[in-house]
Amino acid sequence: MKLVRGAYMEKEARVAQQRGYKNPINPTKQATDDLYNEALRYTVAHVDRISLCAGTHNEASSLLLTQLMAQAGLAPGDERVWFAQLYGMSDNLSYNLAHAGYHTAKxxxxxxxEAVMPYLLRRANENTAIAGQSSREFLLIQNELRRRQGKK
Ligand SMILES: Cc1cc2nc3c(=O)[nH]c(=O)nc-3n(C[C@H](O)[C@H](O)[C@H](O)COP(=O)(O)OP(=O)(O)OC[C@H]3O[C@@H](n4cnc5c(N)ncnc54)[C@H](O)[C@@H]3O)c2cc1C
Known part of the structure; x- marks a missing residue:
């Protein structure tokens, strides 16, 4: 199972209204995070019959998954648990997870x-949010540049 977080917020709300069912969008980001983490807990607890690929750039969820694996006695290299990040995003997570022995995919x-446009727009939205991915990654890169310059 691949676990991802998020939604096409406006489209989902519109379709729900058109078809007369309850808007499935969570009231807050925190509620979404809680559900994602709950899904991680459920999957690791049932890893004997569900293999997991956690497709996420969220550091807290990635850390939680490593902790859940340790608590469940799963080795980092257990074949049933994978981490994945999009190419060009969150290399800091991918490289460190892979370095620590976790199966990690880009x-x-x-x-x-026409099929990928909505998907790419959602990525663009996530990357331009103030607290979004790019701001976090630019900060990490800036820090690393400063660290290297300090070394010279
Ligand atoms: C390996 C990989 C595979 C992926 N495959 C797919 C795929 O097949 N299909 C697909 O659609 N996406 C896919 N995604 C994207 C994924 O669904 C997320 O949009 C993206 O990874 C951001 O979530 P996050 O956990 O990384 O980060 P975070 O920054 O923690 O979460 C951001 C997400 O939270 C969502 N969010 C914020 N508030 C709410 C709310 N109130 N209710 C609901 N959601 C909210 C936003 O829409 C945003 O997408 C994939 C991502 C990865 C890394």
Missing amino acids: YVPYGPV
Whole structure:
């Protein structure tokens, strides 16, 4: 099972209204995070019959998954648990997880423009949010540049 977080917020709300069912969007980001983490807990608890790929750039969820694995007695290299980040995003997570022995994949989405456009727009939205991915990654890169310059 691949676990991902998030939603096409406006589209989901519109379709729910058109079809007359309850808007499935969570009231807050925290509620979404809680559900994602709950899904991690459930999956690790049932790892005997569910293998997991955690597709996330969220550091807290990635850390939680490593802790859940340790608590369940799963070695970092257990074949049933994988981490994955999108190519070009969160290399800091991918490289450190892989270095620590966790199975880690970089994920490259591709397809016809009309199919990938909504997907890419959501990525663009996530990357331009103030607390978003890019701000976090630029900070990490800046810190690393300063660290290297300090060494010279
Ligand atoms: C390896 C990999 C595979 C992926 N595959 C797919 C895929 O097949 N299909 C797909 O659609 N996406 C896919 N994604 C994207 C994924 O669904 C997330 O949009 C993206 O990873 C951001 O979530 P996060 O856990 O990394 O980060 P975070 O920054 O913790 O979460 C951001 C996400 O939270 C969502 N969010 C914020 N508030 C709410 C709310 N109130 N209710 C619901 N959601 C909210 C936002 O829409 C945003 O997408 C994939 C991601 C990865 C890394």
